[in-house]
Amino acid sequence: MTKQYILNLETSKIELHFSKEEYQSLTMDEKKSLKRAYLFSRYRSAWVSRSTNNHYSAIRVAKELGFTDGGKTGERLSYAEEVERQVEKAEARIERFEKYADNAEARAKNLQSDLNSMHGDIAFFTQPIIAGHAGSQRFARQREKMFDRYHRGFEEYRKSEYFRDRAATSEQTASMSKFKNRSYLSNRIEECNKNIREYERRIVRAEETQNESHMETLLEKMEYELDKLAFIHNKLDEIGGVQFNKDNLKAGYLVKIRGSWGTVVKANPKTVDVKYEVVPYTLKYAYAEIQDMRIPEGWLEKKKEVVNPFEVDDIVIRTDIGGNTIIKAFQVVKKTDKSVTIKPILIENNVPQRNNFKIGLQERRAVRQDRHNNFVVNHDDWYLYKYNSAV
Structure with a gap:
């Protein structure tokens, strides 16, 4: 019977089903390759891929082991159902880890109970060991065993702390706290759109x-x-x-981001530029990261007068990266x-030819300022700068 790998739409994972005898017949290299790409699931009685999105490596390993494409099984969960399942699993993990x-913790207390019972017995800890004395040697061995159990108790306490940390992490997942965080949600929206x-x-x-097969997968x-x-x-x-x-944000407003207050330098379509007193440069944040906002006392909006410095017959140019x-x-x-209305002109020997117009339509373009406050003409996502013949 041909061995087949299957894509389980419900879990978004690749599954390999084969017997224990087939697994034992694999070479050491094949077993290592299998374990790098898959984990054994007792629940599904199958080897399940570690990957959930890009299955290239998992499928390559499956083919190397002699598996062929067995198609798909199950139905894809909606994202809401997927989150609900994650919460259920997290709640089960909380109980298990606790x-x-x-x-x-119980093992640790048990291991350390013998030595703890000796607290206050100074003789027990200070009694010297007499060489060749049978009773003294027996006491030494007994005390050493108690010390050893005591130290192993610390290892159990460390395990207890580890499992409580895992339980706390699972509790955070179960509470769905990340879905109450504006910054997290905003980042996921950007990620989805991308x-x-x-x-x-x-x-x-x-x-x-x-390529219909690939198109179906993409859809x-x-x-x-x-x-x-x-x-x-x-x-x-x-x-x-x-x-x-x-x-609703203006330059000069105060905003609280990640617990610290800063001053708005500029409000962009998707982000805000913020300046802090202790930081010598401006930082950019998504609007979702703003926790609070206040208007400083005496704040006045600065009216920025933009005067078009270009004149009729001026020449504006676009250069290569080097500017040569x-x-x-x-x-x-x-x-x-x-704004200005511009018309293309010829270039000869790297010199624009005034009034020597090319065939083409006139274009009306906005006048702006670049990041260095130089006035430019906006042209198809490029900036045109004023030509200076003296340069």
């Missing part, structure tokens, strides 16, 4: 190459990300959503307070 911790955009690009390529993954995105948006709405944004070669050149033919 029991382990109690047992380890994955969805990537799957959309891959689906287009799969359609172009008519399933994108459906999962959309489901996850909806769930996270709902959780964010439950705690009131993101409270602050570009519309002119790639494009335009001449200003009209201007307003916030």
